[in-house]
Amino acid sequence: MKVSLTALVALALDYLFATPAAKLGPGKRGLVWPSYNGELDPGRLNDGQGTVNLIYDYETYAPLSSNGNGGLAFIGMQGCPDCDSSPISKLAERQQQLGFATVFTLNEPDLSGTSPGVAADWYKQHINPLAIKKALPAVTSSTDPGKGLDWVQQMVNACGGGCFFDYINIHWYGENFAQFQAHVNDAHSRFPQNKIVITEFALQNPPGGQADQITFFREAFAFLDSASFVEMYFPFVATSPALFEFHDPNGAAFVGTGSTLYNNDGTISAVGQLLVQA
Incomplete structure (x- = not known):
């Protein structure tokens, strides 16, 4: 069958200018959503193509915002052993109600002084029964003995093979990319059989502010996109400078406000725009 030159040109133009196909999710990028973010919209960081498609809020209740979870996949977090805001007795019920397919656990227990043995017993009792993806507690990047990745190893030892988990969960704050890369690679070398999730990370209050971040x-x-062993990552933090400074002045002083994903008027910051780039 003959095809006219006009038809061939039309097909070529259709190919060149066709709308790109939507990305297949889930992707790796997500939002750390503080509970004081009620006036902000996580959907502003959802491009509909799966570039950013995850959100967690340190709780087992849905994100408080002007637009719910903004179309992003919510991950529940039992951030403390038993909180007023997220009672451990409600964990399984909330998971069923909200349908989250992954749960994060204890937030920086190495900093709060929770022992690995106590954490292991708690995990076996409350987290093991959930038939979803699970992350071990999120630890700091401290290299002090008994903290950070050392704490994780001690918990794994205390579990004695009895804790069921899919992810090693780490945080990082420091001075430069080389330090960050070394820490993530260290986590992988210590736990090569498990995927890594980085649920908080940023430079620690760099002198150049947002430009440095x-x-x-x-x-x-x-x-992180190129590292096959990294499953998810969440730059800190999905809020605005004003909200961060007002509600968490110690955190804002520690990290600085240059890494926030929103501007004070609720629009996406330069860092947020970087996050949604392919």
Whole structure:
């Protein structure tokens, strides 16, 4: 069958200018959503193509915002052993109600002084029964003995093979990309059979503010996207400078406000725009 030159040209133009196909999810990028973010909209960081498609809020209740979870996949977090906001007795019920397919657990227990043995017993009792993906407690990047990745190893030892988990969960704050890359690679080398999730990370209050954070995140995102052992990552933090300083002044002083994903008017910051880039 003959095809006219006009038809061939039309087909070529259709191919060149066709709308790109939507990305297949789930992707790796997500939002750390503080509970004081009620006026912000997580959907602003949802491009509909799965570039950013995850959100967690340190709780087992849905994110408080002007737009629910903004179309992003919510991950529940039992951030403390038993909280007023997230009672451990409600964990299984909330998982069923909200349908989250992954649960994060204890937030920085190595910093709060929770012993690995106590955490192991708690995990076996409350987290093991959930028939979903599970992450071990999120630890700091401290290299002090008994903290950070050492704490994780001690918990795994205390579990004696009796804790069921899919992910090693780490946080990181430091001075430069090289330090961050080394820490993530260290986590992988210690736990090569498990995927890594990084649920908080940023430079620690760099002198160049947002410009320094952008330079860091550009390198970090490229590294994490290419690392097959990294399952998810969440730059800190999905809020605005004003909300961060008002509700968490100690955190804002520690990290700085240059890494926030929103501007004070609720629009996406330069860091947020970087996050939604492919």
